[in-house]
Structure formats: C-alpha cells, structure tokens
Amino acid sequence: MSGVRFAMIPLGSTDETTMALQLRPNCEYCDKDLPPDSLEARICSYECTFCADCVATKIDNVCPNCGGGFAPRPIRPTNEWRPGACVVKQPPSDKRVHLKYALDDIAAHVARLRDIPPEER
Numbered sequence: 224m225s226g227v228r229f230a231m232i233p234l235g236s237t238d239e240t241t242m243a244l245q246l247r248p249n250c251e252y253c254d255k256d257l258p259p260d261s262l263e264a265r266i267c268s269y270e271c272t273f274c275a276d277c278v279a280t281k282i283d284n285v286c287p288n289c290g291g292g293f294a295p296r297p298i299r300p301t302n303e304w305r306p307g308a309c310v311v312k313q314p315p316s317d318k319r320v321h322l323k324y325a326l327d328d329i330a331a332h333v334a335r336l337r338d339i340p341p342e343e344r
C-alpha cells in the first residue's frame with residue numbers, strides 16, 4: 224500500500240449540535256447574568272445553572288431541582304477553531320430560568336442533602 228490516506232473524522236455533526244450545552248443566561252436563584260464566558264457559572268448534570276456564590280452560600284452544592292452537585296460550566300470558545308464549534312455558531316440560550324420551588328421548600332431540600340456528598344446522594 225502506498226499513497227496518502229485520509230482519516231474521515233466527523234466534526235460539527237448534527238449529533239454534536241444537539242448535544243451542546245444550553246449555556247443558560249442567568250442564575251436560577253439570584254438572576255445574575257452568566258454569559259458564556261463567565262467563570263462564575265455552575266451547572267448540575269441536568270444543566271440547572273447557578274452562580275458560584277449561590278452554590279456556595281444559598282444551596283450548599285445541592286441542586287434545588289434534582290439534588291445533585293455542581294461543577295464549573297465549561298466555557299465555549301469565542302473563536303471558531305473547528306468548523307461550527309464556537310459560541311457564534313452555537314449561541315447560548317436566551318431563555319432565563321427561575322426557581323420552580325419556594326425558598327422554604329428549597330431550604331428544607333438543601334438541609335436534607337447538604338451533608339451527603341454528591342456521589343452518595
């Protein structure tokens with residue numbers, strides 16, 4: 224065998240598009256703006272989105288919606304380093320999300336789960 228061979232690697236496929244994080248625009252708790260390049264955005268596995276301050280001081284790493292823990296939200300690149308994969312081509316969500324539960328309900332939920340590590344919830 225001789226000659227140059229090319230590997231066909233699908234990039235920017237439809238599947239990848241549908242799997243992109245929503246990048247929600249605000250903290251569900253305090254409504255602070257969390258743009259795609261924010262270092263303060265935290266998400267749970269369902270992409271419930273809060274600011275770092277609320278995760279630390281209001282909900283103690285307990286998601287009010289699912290009970291899971293949080294991780295820093297990855298930042299989508301501004302520049303299109305790979306075809307179709309950047310914040311311009313796959314823009315953030317513009318749908319602001321707000322708490323679905325009352326504050327006292329959330330406080331009880333957090334109190335029940337805060338001392339259990341996320342991996343044991």
Ligand SMILES: [Zn+2]
Binds near residue numbers: 251252253255276278
């Ligand atoms: Zn907040």
Ligand SMILES: [Zn+2]
Binds near residue numbers: 267270271287289290
């Ligand atoms: Zn959640």
